[in-house]
Amino acid sequence: MHPLSAAETEVAGELAALRPDLVAGFEAGLPGARAAVLTRLWRALAHEPLPWIERARDEHADGVTLRLTDGRRLHGPTPDPYATDAYVQVVRLDRTAYEDPARLLTDLAVPHGDGFAAEIAHSVASLALSRAAAPPPDPEVWPSRDWEWEQRVVDGHPYHPNCRARPGFSVAEQFAYAPEHRPLVRLGLLPVPGDACLVAGDWPDGLRDGSRLLVPVHPWQSAHVLKRPHDRESPAHPLMSLRTLALPGGPHVKTALSARLTSSVRDISVPSVTSSAVLSAFAERLAERTDGLLHITRTLGAVTDGTPELAAVLRESPEVYAGQGERVVPVAALTTTALPGSSAWLERFARLALTVGLRLLDLGVALEAHGQNLLVVLDSSGAPLRLVYRDLADIRISPARLARHGIAVPEELPARIRTDDQDALRRKLFGSLVAGTLAATAGSGPVLGSTLEAVVGDLAPTADLDALRRGPIPAKALTWMRLTPDRAGDLWVELPRPPR
Incomplete structure (x- = not known):
């Protein structure tokens, strides 16, 4: 042994x-x-x-x-x-x-x-x-709630060696907080004086106590980082990202979690809080240009005490975009369920995802459309209908491209998400959508290659599509990034085009 x-x-x-x-x-x-x-x-x-x-x-x-x-x-x-x-x-x-x-x-x-x-x-x-x-889920059974879909993902990131690394978490804490173990987490509600907080959007009355705001705090963060007691709690279901949880019958809450999960320490920056409401409204307006093929989950409110270690963001549940008989499924969870007519289904999904992604990219917005951020609305037969996107913190926007379409960029948006570098924009979308989402759903290079070959001819021609058809496929160099801790930002690799 x-x-x-x-x-x-x-x-x-x-x-x-x-x-x-x-x-x-x-x-x-x-x-x-x-x-x-x-x-x-x-x-x-x-x-x-x-x-x-x-x-x-x-x-x-x-x-x-x-x-x-x-x-x-x-x-x-x-x-x-x-x-x-x-x-x-x-x-x-x-x-x-x-x-x-x-x-x-x-x-x-x-x-x-x-x-x-x-x-x-x-x-x-x-x-x-x-x-x-967490034994493998029954692929023939469809969960009824969004968080149940999320908790079916057991293996984590499909391409990162740190797919399940949770340093700093004991076994007991993994059982208590990790989504695949399906716990009910008791989120702390930490009272903070309202005049000591930065707030964006509308902070709900249910998370207020007079002049104090009740900030949702992950129990791990409370115990290991803040070390501040709280006497109020709210039950919540952990989602795929572990630090984001679904409040029963309500929104999703992203909490600060100062632990290194996969690649990054999951704090919430002060600029991301202050710009969250404006960015959410801006993305909603742009999603309207996809002819109903894309919904953006709205940011309802965000709060911070001025430090990245104590902050929270409230977002709509993607479930609000499901019609009668429909399901909203994170793309990362698709491999846990039986899909009708696998190759035809994959082509239809790829056509939908690339249509939306390329249309927004042409406008000037590159989504980070990996399997956690991107969700698909399925009809009762399992056919893909529309997309839902959540968590706008890592998108990229091009002021020059947007200006060509007569769209002004709000001044409040942080500088770090702005770029007119076409390579940076294409890497952001293609690295997450093609090398990530579509590749993981396909499961191999030959299947991905045949899928792309079948659908790219149906897409509206753009310079971005031409770059995708001709060049290698960009992907984040996840291991190189972990072995280069003194260098900030993403590093990239060009993967060979998948065989047809």
Whole structure:
């Protein structure tokens, strides 16, 4: 048996004390969890422009060999950067075989690798824990509530080695707060003097106490960061992002969570609060130009005490955009359900998503349309009808493009989301929608390639569409970003076009 890593040993020990009935399933699931994370890491090693891997690579019938700048060699299966199954079981560094991605990264001994290896080890352990405690959902059963769809996603990010990393969370806290474990979270309501807060939009009466505002606080944040008591609570259902929760019968609330989940620490910046209402109204007006194919969930209110560690944003539930007999499903959850006529369904969905994304991009707005932000409205038969988009914090807008369409940019919008760089705009949309959403839904390069080939000819011609048809596919270089902590902002890789 493969020896347990320190993270796996820690989780197994905590699990034995809390849920001994799950220990055997956890340990049995470790090989599959290692393969899932190793597949994601191998994708990065084979495709991202990591400075310690030479550009040239040797392709063989049994896989690919990568040459490191120090003379060592990595060998693994022929990489499919769009695949979502765990097809990588072993990667060899010179003559040593590795099944454990964290041990491989440790032995590579690259700059900043030790910290990332620890996160990867935690990702493996948390993934095995999630799989052991959350059996696969029945694909024939459709949930009735939006948060139930979100909680069906067990494996996390389809391409990031840190797909399930939750450093700083004990096993007990993962059971208490992680969506795949389906807990009811008791959100703290922290009273803060109203004159000490910045507020955007309308803060509801139900979250007020006289002149004080009741700010929703995640229990983990309350215990580990704020360390401030509160005597009021509200039950809530955690969503895919963990820090965003659905209030029963009400809106969704995004909370500050100063923990590194996947790539980033999930605080809420003061500028994102102050601009939230204006940005929401602006995006709503632009969505009207999609002929009813796109809805934007409205930001109802946002509040901060002036620090990113204590803030909250209230958004509409996407459910409000479902008609009779319809369901609103996060795209990341599509793989958990049976879809009618798989290839035809995928083509119809891709045509819808690209039509909307390219139309907005031509106007001057690039959505970050990954599987968590983008939702699809399905009719009673499962056919895609419309899209819903949520969380505007990371979109990009082009003042020059908008001006060509006679649209003025509100002065209150933060400078960081403005750019006229066409490469930055296209990367934002294509990296999230094509290399992320459509690729993960397709599940492999050949399926994605045939889907794109079938639909791009039906789309309205634009310079952006021409760039998508001719060039490589941009994607965030997720591993390179984690191994470059001293460099701010996104880093990108150009993935080979998927085969047709």
